[in-house]
Amino acid sequence: xxxxxxxxxxxxxxxxxxxxxxxxxxxxxxxxxxxxxxxxxxxxxxxxxxxxxxxxxxxxxxxxxxxxxxxxxxxxxxxxxxxxxxxxxxxxxxxxxxxxxxxxxxxxxxxxxxxxxxxxxxxxxxxxxxxxxxxxxxxxxxxxxxxxxxxxxxxxxxxxxxxxxxxxxxxxxxxxxxxxxxxxxxxxxxxxxxxxxxxxxxxxxxxxxxxxxxxxxxxxxxxxxxxxxxxxxxxxxxxxxxxxxxxxxxxxxxxxxxxxxxxxxxxxxxxxxxxxxxxxxxxxxxxxxxxxxxxxxxxxxxxxxxxxxxxxxxxxxxxxxxxxxxxxxxxxxxxxxxxxxxxxxxxxxxxxxxxxxxxxxxxxxxxxxxxxxxxxxxxxxxxxxxxxxxxxxxxxxxxxxxxxxxxxxxxxxxxxxxxxxxxxxxxxxxxxxxxxxxxxxxxxxxxxxxxxxxxxxxxxxxxxxxx
Numbered sequence: 001x002x003x004x005x006x007x008x009x010x011x012x013x014x015x016x017x018x019x020x021x022x023x024x025x026x027x028x029x030x031x032x033x034x035x036x037x038x039x040x041x042x043x044x045x046x047x048x049x050x051x052x053x054x055x056x057x058x059x060x061x062x063x064x065x066x067x068x069x070x071x072x073x074x075x076x077x078x079x080x081x082x083x084x085x086x087x088x089x090x091x092x093x094x095x096x097x098x099x100x101x102x103x104x105x106x107x108x109x110x111x112x113x114x115x116x117x118x119x120x121x122x123x124x125x126x127x128x129x130x131x132x133x134x135x136x137x138x139x140x141x142x143x144x145x146x147x148x149x150x151x152x153x154x155x156x157x158x159x160x161x162x163x164x165x166x167x168x169x170x171x172x173x174x175x176x177x178x179x180x181x182x183x184x185x186x187x188x189x190x191x192x193x194x195x196x197x198x199x200x201x202x203x204x205x206x207x208x209x210x211x212x213x214x215x216x217x218x219x220x221x222x223x224x225x226x227x228x229x230x231x232x233x234x235x236x237x238x239x240x241x242x243x244x245x246x247x248x249x250x251x252x253x254x255x256x257x258x259x260x261x262x263x264x265x266x267x268x269x270x271x272x273x274x275x276x277x278x279x280x281x282x283x284x285x286x287x288x289x290x291x292x293x294x295x296x297x298x299x300x301x302x303x304x305x306x307x308x309x310x311x312x313x314x315x316x317x318x319x320x321x322x323x324x325x326x327x328x329x330x331x332x333x334x335x336x337x338x339x340x341x342x343x344x345x346x347x348x349x350x351x352x353x354x355x356x357x358x359x360x361x362x363x364x365x366x367x368x369x370x371x372x373x374x375x376x377x378x379x380x381x382x383x384x385x386x387x388x389x390x391x392x393x394x395x396x397x398x399x400x401x402x403x404x405x406x407x408x409x410x411x412x413x414x415x416x417x418x419x420x421x422x423x424x425x426x427x428x429x430x431x432x433x434x435x436x437x438x439x440x441x442x443x444x445x446x447x448x449x450x451x452x453x454x455x456x457x458x459x460x461x462x463x464x465x466x467x
Contacts, residue, residue: 032067062126100300130168370430
């Protein structure tokens with residue numbers, strides 16, 4: 001089964017090189033530049049709608065790493081690094097599944113589903129760190145829960161690192177809390193260890209530039225982030241009618257089946273699975289958690305239910321190293337050829353501009369029309385990377401920072417909803433820089449005070465007519 005697993009892992013590793021560059025990568029890169037040269041920003045430097053407001057740069061360490069790797073090895077180094085993080089997370093889950101006596105054959109099928117899901121979300125972005133640490137915490141806690149001599153005290157230092165990489169550290173605290181409850185119920189002797197571990201992880205999470213205030217941020221975001229949850233695609237619920245999202249429902253169904261059989265996981269992993277299924281149905285960005293859990297949850301559960309899925313039925317799993325290298329090289333080369341044939345972007349030394357308004361940015365550099373841009377939401381990070389500090393954006397991928405008011409106003413203007421003219425006059429931008437298909441583009445063509453200044457492959461730029 002190793003050749004099949006090698007193919008799947010190679011495809012996943014190749015994904016960051018051939019998918020379009022994530023819109024948030026650009027502002028993460030620019031923020032990392034600021035951090036390296038000026039320290040962690042405490043207020044927003046990038047926008048004119050919220051410029052100077054307090055900004056909690058909670059992913060500062062990820063951004064510093066992204067910029068440092070980019071500076072040393074280019075985008076290919078970042079793609080390889082983040083691809084390796086995802087592979088490490090999957091391999092941890094594979095090892096945990098094998099310890100649960102899951103056979104390699106069913107694990108190949110489960111790995112296929114996991115790779116399909118992860119390949120949609122994988123990118124050079126801080127969220128990948130959360131996938132890796134989530135897998136690491138599950139691995140360590142489950143092994144200790146099963147009675148192995150697994151040192152859980154490596155988790156507080158990992159928590160101190162995680163909290164500075166991504167706000168997903170709250171998932172780590174959730175895992176530790178579930179483990180503490182399950183362990184305390186089943187093993188009285190572990191109650192003291194559980195209490196100390198939970199306390200140590202909470203204290204470790206305070207080791208960040210914002211101190212204990214970091215705990216308030218995700219709570220406030222959960223209750224005040226309705227606008228961006230409706231506007232940002234990854235915060236929306238998965239839709240079973242979309243083919244690309246159907247593997248998420250398949251993973252949920254497989255996990256639901258695994259927790260329903262008699263050989264279901266014990267309470268710790270059972271509770272984690274149920275919660276992650278619910279999270280995956282609540283928002284697309286949570287789908288990677290069910291992809292990771294597929295192996296250690298469904299694999300052993302099905303092995304206990306059907307003898308053919310048990311590792312005892314496996315034949316020899318050895319494979320010559322040369323064959324493994326050849327398989328992986330073949331897949332990587334094939335993925336590159338397919339990407340070129342289909343016109344996909346390939347990012348090596350520099351991130352590809354495909355899908356981004358590079359010609360429009362060049363036009364603004366050559367024909368400046370002001371500093372305040374009302375921009376396409378998904379291009380905000382790109383404009384920050386390419387045009388800051390000469391121009392400032394209306395909004396970008398930091399939806400949690402902008403809040404409901406600015407995002408709702410932006411949506412009204414962008415979609416040319418009733419009242420958009422008054423809001424546009426209120427904000428009074430110098431330039432409108434949006435996609436050619438944007439509703440506001442059609443509306444501005446009818447406005448006497450605006451003129452179409454530039455039309456590119458994907459973008460259109462409007463500037464005010466002189467009065």
